[in-house]
Amino acid sequence: xxxxxxxxxxxxxxxxxxxxxxxxxxxxxxxxxxxxxxxxxxxxxxxxxxxxxxxxxxxxxxxxxxxxxxxxxxxxxxxxxxxxxxxxxxxxxxxxxxxxxxxxxxxxxxxxxxxxxxxxxxxxxxxxxxxxxxxxxxxxxxxxxxxxxxxxxxxxxxxxxxxxxxxxxxxxxxxxxxxxxxxxxxxxxxxxxxxxxxxxxxxxxxxxxxxxxxxxxxxxxxxxxxxxxxxxxxxxxxxxxxxxxxxxxxxxxxxxxxxxxxx
Amino acid sequence: xxxxxxxxxxxxxxxxxxxxxxxxxxxxxxxxxxxxxxxxxxxxxxxxxxxxxxxxxxxxxxxxxxxxxxxxxxxxxxxxxxxxxxxxxxxxxxxxxxxxxxxxxxxxxxxxxxxxxxxxxxxxxxxxxxxxxxxxxxxxxxxxxxxxxxxxxxxxxxxxxxxxxxxxxxxxxxxxxxxxxxxxxxxxxxxxxxxxxxxxxxxxxxxxxxxxxxxxxxxxxxxxxxxxxxxxxxxxxxxxxxxxxxxxxxxxxxxxxxxxxxxxxxxxxxxxxxxxxxxxxxxxxxxxxxxxxxxxxxxxxxxxxxxxxxxxxxxxxxxxxxxxxxxxxxxxxxxxxxxxxxxxxxxxxxxxxxxxxxxxxxxxxxxxxxxxxxxxxxxxxxxxxxxxxxxxxxxxxxxxxxxxxxxxxxxxxxxxxxxxxxxxxxxxxxxxxxxxxxxxxxxxxxx
Numbered sequence: 001x002x003x004x005x006x007x008x009x010x011x012x013x014x015x016x017x018x019x020x021x022x023x024x025x026x027x028x029x030x031x032x033x034x035x036x037x038x039x040x041x042x043x044x045x046x047x048x049x050x051x052x053x054x055x056x057x058x059x060x061x062x063x064x065x066x067x068x069x070x071x072x073x074x075x076x077x078x079x080x081x082x083x084x085x086x087x088x089x090x091x092x093x094x095x096x097x098x099x100x101x102x103x104x105x106x107x108x109x110x111x112x113x114x115x116x117x118x119x120x121x122x123x124x125x126x127x128x129x130x131x132x133x134x135x136x137x138x139x140x141x142x143x144x145x146x147x148x149x150x151x152x153x154x155x156x157x158x159x160x161x162x163x164x165x166x167x168x169x170x171x172x173x174x175x176x177x178x179x180x181x182x183x184x185x186x187x188x189x190x191x192x193x194x195x196x197x198x199x200x201x202x203x204x205x206x207x208x209x210x211x212x213x214x215x216x217x218x219x220x221x222x223x224x225x226x227x228x229x230x231x232x233x234x235x236x237x238x239x240x241x242x243x244x245x246x247x248x249x250x251x252x253x254x255x256x257x258x259x260x261x262x263x
Numbered sequence: 264x265x266x267x268x269x270x271x272x273x274x275x276x277x278x279x280x281x282x283x284x285x286x287x288x289x290x291x292x293x294x295x296x297x298x299x300x301x302x303x304x305x306x307x308x309x310x311x312x313x314x315x316x317x318x319x320x321x322x323x324x325x326x327x328x329x330x331x332x333x334x335x336x337x338x339x340x341x342x343x344x345x346x347x348x349x350x351x352x353x354x355x356x357x358x359x360x361x362x363x364x365x366x367x368x369x370x371x372x373x374x375x376x377x378x379x380x381x382x383x384x385x386x387x388x389x390x391x392x393x394x395x396x397x398x399x400x401x402x403x404x405x406x407x408x409x410x411x412x413x414x415x416x417x418x419x420x421x422x423x424x425x426x427x428x429x430x431x432x433x434x435x436x437x438x439x440x441x442x443x444x445x446x447x448x449x450x451x452x453x454x455x456x457x458x459x460x461x462x463x464x465x466x467x468x469x470x471x472x473x474x475x476x477x478x479x480x481x482x483x484x485x486x487x488x489x490x491x492x493x494x495x496x497x498x499x500x501x502x503x504x505x506x507x508x509x510x511x512x513x514x515x516x517x518x519x520x521x522x523x524x525x526x527x528x529x530x531x532x533x534x535x536x537x538x539x540x541x542x543x544x545x546x547x548x549x550x551x552x553x554x555x556x557x558x559x560x561x562x563x564x565x566x567x568x569x570x571x572x573x574x575x576x577x578x579x580x581x582x583x584x585x586x587x588x589x590x591x592x593x594x595x596x597x598x599x600x601x602x603x604x605x606x607x608x609x610x611x612x613x614x615x616x617x618x619x620x621x622x623x624x625x626x627x628x629x630x631x632x633x634x635x636x637x638x639x640x641x642x643x644x645x646x647x648x649x650x651x652x653x654x655x656x657x658x659x660x661x662x663x664x665x666x667x668x669x670x671x672x673x674x675x676x677x678x679x680x681x682x683x684x685x686x687x688x689x690x691x692x693x694x695x696x697x698x699x700x701x702x703x704x705x706x707x708x709x710x
Contacts, residue, residue: 117606120629121689127696132358132606 038062044085045075050153052076052174065090073097077172099191100173102156102166106142106185107198107259109163113138113212129182137211140201142185148177168263194263195246197222197231197238204236214259222260226251264482265493269469271515273508275646276500277679279434279600281473286558286565287437291445293569294582296368300343300573301353302328305361306613307407309335314364320347325375325549328364337399337409339364342551342571344372356596356603356610363611366573377547388460391544398543399550399614404428404439404504404533405597407615410540413530414460420525422461426513427454429470429477429534430497430504433598436618438554439534441567443470443477447484450534453541455488457532466492467513473499501600502677506531508646520673535617555612557583559621561591570612577608579619589623596620600678630687641680641690647673651680651690658697663704666697674698 041062049057053074055064064070065086072086073095080097087094119128119135125147128134134143144162149155156170157177166177168191178186185200197216201208205217218236230244231251238260240246252260305311312329322328322341329339345368353363380386380394396411416422427450431439443450458466468485470478482494495513497503507518509531516527524531532540535553542548551571558565563584570579576594580586595602596616612619641651649670657666674694681690 117604118629121692122696124696126699127692130358130695130699131692132604133354133360135606 035066038066041065041086041089044089045082046077048077048153048172048174050077050172050174051176052172076100076174100188101168101171101191102173102175102177102186103168103189103196104142104148104157104164104166104186105196105198105200106140106163107214107261108136108138108141108212109144109161111161112214113141125180126182134183138201138203138208138215140183140185140203141199141212141215143183147180147182148186151176151180189240190242193240193242195230195240195249195252196261196263197240197259198261199237199257199259202235202237208236208257214257216259217257219256221254221256222251225254264486264488266478266482267467267493267495269495269497269512271512272498272500273503273511273646274648275644275679276502276508277644277682278499279501279682281434282558283435283437283440283473285435285560286556286567287440287474289437289441289564289566291441291554291567291569292582294571294574294579296343296371296571297574297578298368299348299575300345300366300368300571301351301363301575301609301611302339302342302366302573303353303355303361303363303611303613304329304339305355305359306339306572306615307337307401307409309333309337309409311361312336312339314350314362316347316350316364318347318349321345322347322366323372323375325551328366331396335409335412337396337401337411338549339572340399340549340551341366342573343368345369353611354607355613356605356616358603363573374548377543377549379547380544383456383544384459391456391460395540395543397549398539400536400539400543401550401614402533403535403539403553403614403617405601405615405617407613410532410536413532414457416461416525416530421528422463422525422530423528424465424467424514424530425454425458425461425463426509426529426531427466427468427534427537428504428506428509428531429468429474429481430509431474432471432499432501432504433600433602433618434501435558435620436556436598437558438556438567438617440474440477442535442538442554443474444480446538447480449541450481450537451484451488452545453537453539454485454532456540456544457530457537458490461530463530464491466490468492468494469497469509469513470494471497471499471503501679502646502675505646505675505677507675520670550614553612553614553617555579555616556618557621558618559591559623560626561586561589561621561623563587572613573611575609575611576605576619579612580608580621586621587623589625591621592624593622593627594620595622600682601676632688633686635688636686638685640683640685644679644683646677646679647675649674651684651694654697655688655690655693658693658700663697663700667701671697672701 042059045058053061055061073083075082079099083097084094114137115135116137123145125143125145128143128145142163146159149157154170156167199216201215208215222231222238230246231238232241310332313332315330316328324344326341327338328341331338345366348367349365392411400410402408468481497512510529539550554569556567557579566583594605635652654666678691
């Protein structure tokens with residue numbers, strides 16, 4: 001009996017020892033050699049793993065910089081600070097990164113725009129869009145079912161009264177909301193810009209007025225009263241050219257539809 | 264004329280209340296030509312037709328107003344004499360935006376027809392196929408697949424069995440039912456043409472056992488026909504009218520996964536499509552109108568109207584006695600299981616819409632859906648043998664790949680799962696969403 005117990009201990013002990021030695025040998029001779037710079041560069045990145053750079057997380061981006069010479073300005077959450085840090089680590093010249101933010105170019109919430117039927121289905125914008133073209137009377141505007149809010153990794157988007165709104169302070173400009181919006185309403189704009197045309201409807205003025213009280217009617221007054229080139233027309237829709245700053249803020253009051261807003 | 268009782272029963276399926284008695288006794292009535300028709304260019308699967316007329320043009324009933332656009336496409340013909348007033352964009356019943364030719368209809372005139380092919384038995388098969396294509400015939404059971412393409416299987420897929428689909432398994436709908444009672448003789452000729460074109464040996468007329476008058480009418484009309492022909496009486500079950508399920512119920516053959524009926528030597532044609540084939544070949548008339556069942560508890564006189572394509576839903580409702588005291592809470596194009604809810608009564612009819620369902624508040628319930636309780640009722644009901652509960656949970660979690668791995672793409676969107684779900688989950692909407700994500704990924708991968 002005792003012999004058996006003792007034997008078991010010895011045998012298992014021996015097997016354990018053999019495996020332990022094999023592991024130690026393998027750790028020494030079969031280890032995957034990773035460039036240590038990749039680990040150090042990963043630590044310089046924000047660590048949000050948001051995927052906004054186009055790579056699978058911060059470690060993957062760091063690897064791409066070291067191995068494939070990826071652009072060092074791709075990290076939107078990291079911004080200039082991060083680009084500078086990477087540049088000085090690699091010993092190269094830094095490039096400036098403008099802080100960007102996402103913005104939903106629509107101001108039609110449930111109090112100033114109409115719904116044309118009762119949608120009783122999944123709370124997902126693409127699914128709502130697929131159901132008879134979406135329940136919003138305006139075929140261009142925000143459906144408000146929150147697909148963008150759900151996909152945002154930092155919870156920067158809220159749905160207020162059936163309209164999505166991005167909190168500029170929280171937004172890391174990763175682009176996930178832009179990809180998921182079925183109506184392509186969300187745009188990436190410089191965070192320094194504060195004046196926006198909050199409408200994406202390309203319909204003619206009378207059609208817009210029927211479905212939304214704050215929709216752009218294409219009257220072109222902003223192109224006349226705003227700074228030269230700050231507002232450009234795309235058919236019946238006014239758009240901001242963000243390379244031109246707005247100094248004449250009276251253009252906000254000139255807009256009859258009240259769709260030009262200051263952040 | 265033999266009447267066989269089907270020995271097979273497809274798995275799953277449901278038995279909803281049918282309400283067919285509302286309109287099954289109403290003989291087909293021709294709708295007086297409306298003042299305006301808005302004829303959509305997309306009434307079929309495949310690329311929409313290209314309008315070949317412009318505002319101001321005079322058109323004749325039967326003349327081409329939309330040209331075929333590619334291989335999987337058909338031409339669209341004018342259902343009326345009149346003048347084109349505009350080419351507009353319309354939202355069809357399925358929510359798809361497409362072009363439409365608006366015609367101001369004038370009084371009766373000559374119908375432009377092609378030359379009748381009475382001696383079709385001695386006519387080259389390809390000529391008959393071309394005629395069916397030129398006439399714009401598509402699957403009128405709902406899919407709208409161009410019939411010419413369906414009747415042109417490749418050489419390595421010989422067809423031995425033609426099945427006429429007279430199941431009409433959706434609740435409320437009775438257009439095929441009335442067609443079989445009132446036009447059985449023409450359907451017979453259409454069936455013989457299909458059989459001749461495909462060189463098939465066997466012909467089966469599949470009808471559910473809830474339509475004994477149609478079974479009798481078809482059996483009488485096919486009396487004396489040569490060859491292996493019989494009426495197969497099917498067990499009434501939804502979705503008996505679904506191709507794959509029907510082939511199994513009639514022949515016992517299973518269409519392989521991702522395959523087509525021709526893979527098991529079968530072709531299934533809807534009875535209204537068969538009638539359209541007869542009209543196109545023997546009378547030279549293109550497809551310009553169809554019987555549409557206007558029914559539901561919100562309409563005063565449920566009827567089966569023979570209406571030209573492009574008729575607005577409002578015109579159909581007016582011709583059926585208008586709304587009852589209860590205005591419609593829900594308007595559905597098609598049947599309650601797979602039809603599309605529409606938001607405007609200006610929506611025009613098309614080749615594939617066989618019904619207009621007007622339901623009052625009493626018959627419509629808005630459910631709040633909950634989480635899956637894993638009861639398994641959907642698994643019992645699914646005619647394709649899928650697991651709707653798991654599929655919908657994958658899709659809710661945005662994992663379309665996981666859903667694809669457990670056969671999401673085999674779903675026929677029949678709605679049996681959603682019908683039985685005690686948690687009231689919008690299962691078909693989940694499936695459609697998942698499929699859209701998978702298709703988008705596949706399209707992106709190609710580039």
